[in-house]
Amino acid sequence: MSSSLKSARISASANESDRMALLDFKKRISEDPLQIMSSWNDSTHLCNWFGVTCSPSTKRVMVLNLQAQRLGGILTPSIGNLTYLIGIYLRNNSFYGEIPQQVGRLQLLQHLDLRCNFFGGNLPTTNLSHCTQLRELDLVYLKLAGNNLTGSIPAWIGNFSSLFYLSLFQNNLKGSIPSELGRLRLGYLSLAVNNLSGTISPLIYNISSIYHFSVTRNQLHGSLPPDVGLTLPNLKIFYFGANSFTGHIPLSLSNASRLYRLDFGGNGLTGTVPQNLASLRGLVFLNFQDNRLENGKVGDLNFLSFLANCTSLEVLGLDFNQFGGVLPNSIANLSSQLSWLTMGENMIHGGIPIGIGNLVNLTDLELQGNYLGGPLPDALGKLQQLQVLYLNNNKFSGSIPSSLGNLTKLIKLFMDENKFEGSIPPSLGNCKNLLELNLSTNNLNDTIPKQVIGLSSLSIYLVMSQNSLTGTLPFEVGNLKNLWKLDLSDNRLFGEIPASLGSCTSLVILHLEGNSFEGTIPPSLKTLRGLEEIDLSRNNLSGQIPEFLSKFLSLKHLNLSHNDLFGKVPSEGIFSNVSAISIFGNGKLCGGIPELLLPKCYTKxxxxxxxxxxxxxxxxxxxxxxxxxxxxxxxxxxxxxxxxLATPSLKDCRLASISYAKLHASTNGFSVDNLIGSGSFGSIYKGVLSSNGAIVAVKVLNLQERGASKSFINECNALRSLRHRNLLKIITACSSIDHQGNDFKSLVFEFMSNGSLDQWLHPIEDEQHRCKRLSFIQRLNIATDVAYALEYLHLHCHTPIVHCDVKPSNVLLNEDMVAHVGDFGLAKFVFEASHDLSKNESMSDCLSSVLKGSVGYIPPEYGMGGQVSVLGDIYSYGVLLLEMFTGKRPTDDMFKDGLSIHKFTAMALPERVMDIADSSMLFEEDEEVAHDETNNDGIEESAIIKEVDRYFNAESRMEDYLVSVLQIGLLCSTTSPHERMPTNDVVSKLSAIRDAFLRFKNENRRRRGRRMS
Known part of the structure; x- marks a missing residue:
């Protein structure tokens, strides 16, 4: 036998071995929504299979790259048979189980990237050590439903002589860091967010080549070697925050001349901040917050004068230490790029230098909890990028400068617990993005400006308590429709409580005590059903206690004491709990529960x-x-x-009609090629009207289906008078006969070029839909659009309308991805004036139809004979919201044995929110950061930025925004209808989350742009 023939047979045998290993890999895949594994078949050579790269000469598999394909399943042990593999890239999928030991057979392996999956158990201890060619080992975010990678970091990892990149970020590893890591020529090492303990010094002396070193959020202790900067001269990024390190900041850090990110926050460091850090001209991020630096002495902040040399500095964190002295005038010379300056909770005194106005790019200035005093400089008004300003708990005096009204991007303004006097400047009303405002515990007087009390952006809280404000409460308070807490207590306000306060339907806490309000408790307050805390004590209120207060199911504390109320005290609701109410000082009250010890009410x-x-x-x-x-x-x-009986006609619908012939022509004879969807009562075709060339969607009713005619009338009656940007617009209708003489009914809608939300959340396998992917902000926009539509139907129609079929396939997207709610065939009008079900539309009709096509979205009370209500829509919307951000249908096979999408989400929040998030929506953020944040060595820094944000700026983490959205979904989809979030609250909360996320994202993009330039 010739040698060439023998070689050919060996090659064929090897290729067959690779093919069988890949087919076994495919066999273990249980989730493949994009159907990418369909290309792995015998009709094409394995080297042409999706994600497979072969050697041109040997045709052996060299790279397996299936990143971000939404695959789920177990990683097969057969992967160890792909012996020519040099790279495995499976990040951002849903693989679970243990990493197979057979990976250790891949002795040529250089890159192993398994980040963002659900792997659990121990690291493959023995066999992985055979992969001596490894250059990149990336095991970030490997979690399995509450069980992360466990155990300690194995000592044999030091045998990877070629390893350059090692990330074990955010797992559950424990024990000490093995000194064997010092054998490696690592450039990148991230061990952040684990349970590692012990000291770090032995390792530092052996990794001189490293440029990125992160051990943030562990349990490490001890002091840092004084010569760390000499030992690690290549350092660029040094993250040691949130541990238990003690001792002084090493002076030698100034020798690491390439250092640009330094984080020692959240430790127990003492001593001073070395002035020679100013020699690090490229510093961008410097954080020493939450330590024990300095001793409250004069001159503690002199090092700020030297930091003027760091002209790229963006973040300076010094809060929660013991800095004393005054703020030096040299603060004006700090980098004009500075966006974060936090110096709160120290011992700083004196005033704020006028030169602070030079820091024009500041977005966050925190000076709270010091001994700062004197008047505020007008120069603060120059900081027009400011979003957060904390001046609270100091000794500032004088008037509040009107120049603060120039800070139009402010989100939070805290000025409480100072000695401010005079009036509140009306110019604060220019801060149209303000979410929180606290002016309490000062000496402010005069009236409350209507421009401020009517600032509709306020959605978290407005606190002006413990001042000397006077006058009446302006009618404009009704603009605070999204406000969570209103506290105007202990002032000198008088007059009646304005009825417009009833418009603040998101209020949870209301404090008006300690004023001189008179008149009765306004009946309009009965709309504030979400109130948990009400305090109207120490006023001059009269009249009877309103009965509606006993109907507030969320109310936990009610104080009406020391007024002039009279009459019978209710005995239901909160009034049945004597410990939850206070009514002392109202001598004319009677009745109530016996524990109140009130006299019986007089007989007639x-x-x-x-x-x-x-x-x-x-x-x-x-x-x-x-x-x-x-x-x-x-x-x-x-x-x-x-x-x-007459067949329902178009006259019942009261819409302009179109002929059957025109619809037939517009859809090319209702051609299958024009079919774009189908539902319970018919099919939907794309059409082009001959009259004006408009593209439309034509819904043709299947009149053989029971209820189709009623659906036709329901839908056009519901839609003919509705006008909202987020509702599908009906153009015309047709009620006629077709060419065969059969009854024909059709509705014509505006065409939505981007199809339904369902197609985007669960794309089908064809090429047209394979590329569909919704980012986080797109989903947030769509969710908000749908909420606006429901708010309109529930609260702003003459008669409230219940949609009865809220689900992704009934949410349609136009060319700008604006969502429109459609399919009103099941919609019901709700007559709130009566609780008699006979006065509402037939619930059985609604329920029977919903059960046919929307299982999983049906409110549980409907299944038990409950009445159709707007709260039923809220339940369906809550399920839709959970589906949008987890990527799981409520009818998914995994939801069985008592597990639902609601429970699945609730069990993961908040710590494991990224485990359940739909990974496809995260790539816009990841890819954007990865594109901008690439260092000179070609290693991604997206994980770097995320680590810092997780510790230093927890509120800005994407996880936090996702948790907030999913919490709304959980509140909407609770079993009890009375515990669900009202529609207007959903709108306000989602809008606030969206606006905050967009501001955060834009700011991050701006910062990256500055770094790139």
Whole structure:
């Protein structure tokens, strides 16, 4: 046998071994929504399979790259048979189970990237050590439903002589850091967010080549070697925050001339901040917050003068230390790029230098909890990029400068616990993005400016308590529709509580005590059903206690003491809990539960008895007349029912009509090629109207389907008078006969070029849909659009409308990805004036239809015979919200044995939110950062930036925004209807989350742009 033939047979055998290993890999895949594994078949050579790269000469598999394909399943042990592999890239999928020991057979392996999966158990201890060619080992975010990678870092990892990049970020590793790591020529090492303990010094002396060193958020202790900067001269990034390090900041750090990010926050460091750090001209991030630096002495902050040399500095964190002295005038010379300056909770005194106005790019200035005093400089108004300003708990005096009104990007303004006096400047009303405002515990007087009290952006809290504010409460308080807490207590306000306060329907906490309000408690407050805490004590209120207060199911504390209230005290709701209410100081109250020890209410006098008898007679006469009218109506209805039933016509719908012939022509004879969808009651076709060339969607009803005709009438009656940017617009309708003489009914809608939300969340396998991917902000926009549509239907229609079928396939997207809610075939009008189900549309009709196509979105109370209500829509919306951000249908096979999408989400929040998040929505953020944050050595720094943000700026983490959204989904999809979040609250909360995320994202993009330039 010739040698060439023998070689060919060996090559064929090797290729077959690779093919069988890949097919076994495919066999273990249990989730493949994008159907990318369909290319792995015998019709093409394995080297042409998706994600497979072969050697041009040997045709052996060299790279397996299946990143971000939404795959799920177990990583097969057969992967060890791909012996020519040099790279495995499986990041951002849903693989689970243990990493197979057979990976150790891959002796040529250089890159192993398994980040962002669900792997658990121990690291493959023995066999992985055979992969001596490894240059990149990336095991970030490997989690398995509450069980991370466990155990310690194995000592044999030091045998990877070629390893350059090692990331074990955010797992559950424990024990000490093995000194064997010092054998490696590592450039990148991230061990952050684990449970590692012990000291770090032995390792530092052996990794001189490293440029990125991160051990943030562990349990490491001891002091840093004084010569660390000499030992690690190549350092660029040094993250040691959130541990238990002690001792001084090493002076030698100034020798690491390439250092640009340094984080020692959250330790126990003492001593001073070395002035020679100023020699690190490239510093961008410098954080020493939450230590024990300095001793409250004059001159503690002199090092700031030297930091003027760091012209690229963006973040300076010094809060929660013991800095004393005054703020030096040299603060004006700090980098003009500085965006974060935090110096709160120290011992700083004196005033704020006028030169602070030079720091024009500041977005966050925190000076709270010091001994700063004197008037505020007008120069603060120059900081027009400011979003957060903390001046609270100091000794500032004088008036609040009107120049603060120039800070139009402010989100949070805290000025409480100072000695400010005079009036509140109306110019604060220019801060249209303000979410939180606290001016409490000062000496402010004069009236409350309507420009400030009516600032509709305020959605978290407005606190002006413990001042000397006077006058009436402006009517504009009703603009605070999204506000969570309003506290105007202990002032000198008078007059009646304005009825407009009833418009603040998101209020949870209301404090008006310690004023001179008079009149009755406004009936309009009955709309504030979400209130948990009400304090109206120490005023001059009169009248009776409103009965509606007993209906507030969320109310936990009510204080009405020391007023002039009279009459009977309710005994239901919160009034049944004596420890939750206070009504002392109202001498004319009576009744209530026995524990209140109030006198019984007076019996009625003889005169009132006569009036009562007269009233009874009048009521009896009215009832008799009503019965007569009822019998006459029944007779007329009976006579009408004897007439032959007419088919519902377009006249019932009251819409302009279009002929069948025109619709037939516009859809090319209702061609299959024009079919874009189908539902319970018919099919939907794309059409082009000959009259104006408009592209439309034509919904043709299947009249053989029971309820189709009623659906036709329901839908056009519901839509003919509705006008909202987030509702699908109906253009016209057709009620006629077709060419065969059969009844024909059709509705014509505006065309949505981007199809349904369902197609984007769960794309099908064809090429048209394979590239569909929704980013986090797109999902947030769509969720907010749908919430706006429901708010309109529930609260702003003349008669509230319940959609009855909220689900992704009924959310349609136009060319700008603006969401429109459609399919009102099941919609019901709700007559709130009556609780009688007979006065509402038939619930059985709604329920039976919903069960056919929307299982998983049906409110549980409907299944138990409950009444159709707007809260049913809220439940469906909550499920939709959870589906949008987890990527899981509520009918997914995993949801069985009592597990639902609600429970699945609730069990993961908040710590494991990224485990359940739909990974496809994260790539816009990851890729954007990865594109901008690449260092000179070609290693991604996206994980670097995320580590810092997780520790230094927890509020800005994407995880936090995701948690907030999913919490809304959970509140909407609770089993009890009364615990669900009202529609207007959903709108306000989602809008606030979206606005905050966009500001954060834009700011990050701006910062990256500065670094790139």
């Amino acid at each position: 006098s003889p005169r009132s008895s006569v009036k009562h008898l007269t009233l009874k007679v009048v009521i009896f006469v009215i009832l008799v007349l009503a019965l007569l009218c009822f019998f006459l109506t029944c007779c007329m209805v009976k006579k009408w029912r004897k007439r032959p």
